[in-house]
Amino acid sequence: MAEFPETTHVSDASHTSVADLDIGHVDALQDAIKNQDGAAIRTLLADEHPAELADRFEQLSADDREALVELAPDVISPFLLAELEDEVVEDVLPLLQPGQITKAMEELDSDDAIQIFEELPAERRAEVLADMSEQDRKEIEDGFAFDEETAGRLMQREFVAAPEFWSVQQTIDHMRSQSKKSDDNLPDKFFDIYVIDAHFHPLGYLPLSTLMRSDPDRVLGDIMDTNLTVIKPELDQEDVAYLFEKYDLISAPVVDTDGRLSGMITVDDIVEIIQDEHTEDMLALAGVNEAGLVDTVTSTVTARAPWLFVNLLTAIAASFVISLFQSEIEKLVALAVLMPIVASMGGNTGTQALTVAIRALATRDLTPANTNRVIRREAFAAIVNGLIFAVVLGVITFVWFKSIDLALVIAAALVFNLFCAGLAGILVPLGLKKIGADPAVASTVFVTTVTDVVGFFAFLGLAAMFLL
Amino acid sequence: MAEFPETTHVSDASHTSVADLDIGHVDALQDAIKNQDGAAIRTLLADEHPAELADRFEQLSADDREALVELAPDVISPFLLAELEDEVVEDVLPLLQPGQITKAMEELDSDDAIQIFEELPAERRAEVLADMSEQDRKEIEDGFAFDEETAGRLMQREFVAAPEFWSVQQTIDHMRSQSKKSDDNLPDKFFDIYVIDAHFHPLGYLPLSTLMRSDPDRVLGDIMDTNLTVIKPELDQEDVAYLFEKYDLISAPVVDTDGRLSGMITVDDIVEIIQDEHTEDMLALAGVNEAGLVDTVTSTVTARAPWLFVNLLTAIAASFVISLFQSEIEKLVALAVLMPIVASMGGNTGTQALTVAIRALATRDLTPANTNRVIRREAFAAIVNGLIFAVVLGVITFVWFKSIDLALVIAAALVFNLFCAGLAGILVPLGLKKIGADPAVASTVFVTTVTDVVGFFAFLGLAAMFLL
Numbered sequence: 010m011a012e013f014p015e016t017t018h019v020s021d022a023s024h025t026s027v028a029d030l031d032i033g034h035v036d037a038l039q040d041a042i043k044n045q046d047g048a049a050i051r052t053l054l055a056d057e058h059p060a061e062l063a064d065r066f067e068q069l070s071a072d073d074r075e076a077l078v079e080l081a082p083d084v085i086s087p088f089l090l091a092e093l094e095d096e097v098v099e100d101v102l103p104l105l106q107p108g109q110i111t112k113a114m115e116e117l118d119s120d121d122a123i124q125i126f127e128e129l130p131a132e133r134r135a136e137v138l139a140d141m142s143e144q145d146r147k148e149i150e151d152g153f154a155f156d157e158e159t160a161g162r163l164m165q166r167e168f169v170a171a172p173e174f175w176s177v178q179q180t181i182d183h184m185r186s187q188s189k190k191s192d193d194n195l196p197d198k199f200f201d202i203y204v205i206d207a208h209f210h211p212l213g214y215l216p217l218s219t220l221m222r223s224d225p226d227r228v229l230g231d232i233m234d235t236n237l238t239v240i241k242p243e244l245d246q247e248d249v250a251y252l253f254e255k256y257d258l259i260s261a262p263v264v265d266t267d268g269r270l271s272g273m274i275t276v277d278d279i280v281e282i283i284q285d286e287h288t289e290d291m292l293a294l295a296g297v298n299e300a301g302l303v304d305t306v307t308s309t310v311t312a313r314a315p316w317l318f319v320n321l322l323t324a325i326a327a328s329f330v331i332s333l334f335q336s337e338i339e340k341l342v343a344l345a346v347l348m349p350i351v352a353s354m355g356g357n358t359g360t361q362a363l364t365v366a367i368r369a370l371a372t373r374d375l376t377p378a379n380t381n382r383v384i385r386r387e388a389f390a391a392i393v394n395g396l397i398f399a400v401v402l403g404v405i406t407f408v409w410f411k412s413i414d415l416a417l418v419i420a421a422a423l424v425f426n427l428f429c430a431g432l433a434g435i436l437v438p439l440g441l442k443k444i445g446a447d448p449a450v451a452s453t454v455f456v457t458t459v460t461d462v463v464g465f466f467a468f469l470g471l472a473a474m475f476l477l
Numbered sequence: 478m479a480e481f482p483e484t485t486h487v488s489d490a491s492h493t494s495v496a497d498l499d500i501g502h503v504d505a506l507q508d509a510i511k512n513q514d515g516a517a518i519r520t521l522l523a524d525e526h527p528a529e530l531a532d533r534f535e536q537l538s539a540d541d542r543e544a545l546v547e548l549a550p551d552v553i554s555p556f557l558l559a560e561l562e563d564e565v566v567e568d569v570l571p572l573l574q575p576g577q578i579t580k581a582m583e584e585l586d587s588d589d590a591i592q593i594f595e596e597l598p599a600e601r602r603a604e605v606l607a608d609m610s611e612q613d614r615k616e617i618e619d620g621f622a623f624d625e626e627t628a629g630r631l632m633q634r635e636f637v638a639a640p641e642f643w644s645v646q647q648t649i650d651h652m653r654s655q656s657k658k659s660d661d662n663l664p665d666k667f668f669d670i671y672v673i674d675a676h677f678h679p680l681g682y683l684p685l686s687t688l689m690r691s692d693p694d695r696v697l698g699d700i701m702d703t704n705l706t707v708i709k710p711e712l713d714q715e716d717v718a719y720l721f722e723k724y725d726l727i728s729a730p731v732v733d734t735d736g737r738l739s740g741m742i743t744v745d746d747i748v749e750i751i752q753d754e755h756t757e758d759m760l761a762l763a764g765v766n767e768a769g770l771v772d773t774v775t776s777t778v779t780a781r782a783p784w785l786f787v788n789l790l791t792a793i794a795a796s797f798v799i800s801l802f803q804s805e806i807e808k809l810v811a812l813a814v815l816m817p818i819v820a821s822m823g824g825n826t827g828t829q830a831l832t833v834a835i836r837a838l839a840t841r842d843l844t845p846a847n848t849n850r851v852i853r854r855e856a857f858a859a860i861v862n863g864l865i866f867a868v869v870l871g872v873i874t875f876v877w878f879k880s881i882d883l884a885l886v887i888a889a890a891l892v893f894n895l896f897c898a899g900l901a902g903i904l905v906p907l908g909l910k911k912i913g914a915d916p917a918v919a920s921t922v923f924v925t926t927v928t929d930v931v932g933f934f935a936f937l938g939l940a941a942m943f944l945l
Binding site for chain 1: 503504526528532535536538649652653655656663664666667668684685686688689690691692704721722723724725727744745747748749751752755756758759760762763764765773774777778781782784785786788789791792793795796799800803806807810811812813814815816817818820821822825826828829831832833835836840841842844846847850854855857858861862865866869870873929933
């Protein structure tokens, strides 16, 4: 590290800080749009980092975004398109000329180009492809041939590979000469060099930092790290992300079916995937089909109504259980007053267990090796909590309704419901996972159905048997 | 990129695949532990990647882990300690000799060393520090002086900086000569070189890939990227992660109060933080205080009981609302049968709105610029869903109980409760955020209290007014 005399001079360089969203700027932007002032829009957005631009653009309402694109279509640069969220790209692309889309896709690395291509309406894809150079078109078509959300879709076809017998100096010289060519095929950024054999099969990798500190005459094969994580193109992106996290990867090579190096995935895409998968999990748990604040009222309603409908059915099932005990409730109306407590405590216990399980499945901390232990732990913990709150609720019930029998019945029902809730909370996601379903998607409904039905049935049933 | 003749040779190299957890291995490990066979443990774990080792180790029960450390303490390498989850490190450290801990901390980059130090019981910290070299101790103490979960804690003190007037070749030569020194102060891995002025203030950065492709006589100041994101040590780690995501950073420099370069944060730590923050949000929403499958029954109970207690209080509040209408329920027991449906649909609507809001706050898609639009959207969407399900539930109620009045009452109550639920779902997290609280932590309880109380009150109150 270079050493300089230390001084107490205070830097006045303007550092990017996290107070990043200059809201005044969006207000000014909205005004410029309202005034149909394309020049003002360009001035406001000049020299912005594409990530900043994307943030501002996403803050606008759908109408304002449309107006902005019409007034100043040139603001939509290739790098801005690469930064925008998918749903926003989907809205923006129809507003652009085919030529602008083609140009953007040619300028970007192939992974970003494919992400844009994905958002094009099917009928416009041929048109955009027809304009592209032979090589770029082939890259898009090849990438698009892989399933959505797989490594093949995700990878970029630009990477750096070198044979094992090359020296450090040869490798550096090669990159320098490559970057002087007009059709420079080097990725915009890269972090590792993949060392390959004569058949283009990866043998190891060399972080650039290792290349940097190695003697110029060292041979790559001698200094490479052979502990290489190679990714198959059909691998699900969630699994790719898991490998990156587990092995602290910055980039990883993708091979074709013959084991030849065919692409590269970098960590910046992984960060995005982790965020997307997390949004997916949270929304699935809450019963929202898709999300994003770019949504309109219509899409919000359609994203949420289906699960509300399912919830209505399960709520009616719970009501049906209550209806079996109408005569008991007529005789002892305290039952109606207290019954939601048993159901609610069960629902809460179930949700707790469920969320911990979903998260543990997502981070792969819950595996066949510890499943039985975790199930036992959940069951025990639910019983212990059941006993604790049975005492509390029993005492409250006794004080409120002056009936020791009612207190005993609600205490017993609570222990039983919490036990079922804890078990359902762990078994439902495990079961869904086992049959190949996404455990986050339907778990909540199953578990709360169990806790409502069991809660009402246990409390009202015990009351019918012992109180009346 | 090196070009080779393509062949159809199929690679038989064993690639790391995602089918990663060799459960047989854990079984064998458990057997070796049961047999108190340290040699077998060492054989089973020899040559494993620290990340694999960490996974296996975490699969074991707490007792088995303790036994393993006693039988083969040398298995706990510095790099394994760096890979383990915090809670596991906390359990393992007391089983190790102080010398082993000191050695591990000296061997690791300072960010990893501090993470281990954090998990040491306070009374053992001095002892471990005393054994360390002057420089390493100072690094730990300096890092530890920053608050938890800040950039200062997170950063490593090893980084590469070079003055702006150095040439590419000089820089490479400098790194090569550095790495030959016995006290090589270069980071294990690095991705960017920070370009500094004579006062050690960062001026820009140079990705290694840029350095690689630049002519050897180019001067750093000419080829550096001045669009540098500089991080202050007091910045919250969540904000640091946000900056990494937004600008697709691989590393970022941290400066001290005088603006001088003092550390570096790398993206692999960020991936971990993003995962941790996700876990935190999800568990907070579900009312679980802390998590991890390494937990025992006791810690599971203590992590969940507090929120169950809060839930009990809110459930009792809802019951109190019901108790105000006991005479109405006695007269028309159908009210008791139907009332949970209104509350449940409200709870679900509230949870949906809440989760979308929490997620949008976490990803910074919900900002002052679009808050009003989002609130309006949530309110409208809730009313639309309210009207849809009011019709459905009204018809069902009419068919079930043959009362048009009861159907109208439940329909009206449902629309009103869903409207309140949608509003509470967005306003509660925004309000918590405004007063500086974590919106994920208490939102669920507030929102479900609203939906329960409003649901029961609206339905039973309307019934009291119009039916009886």
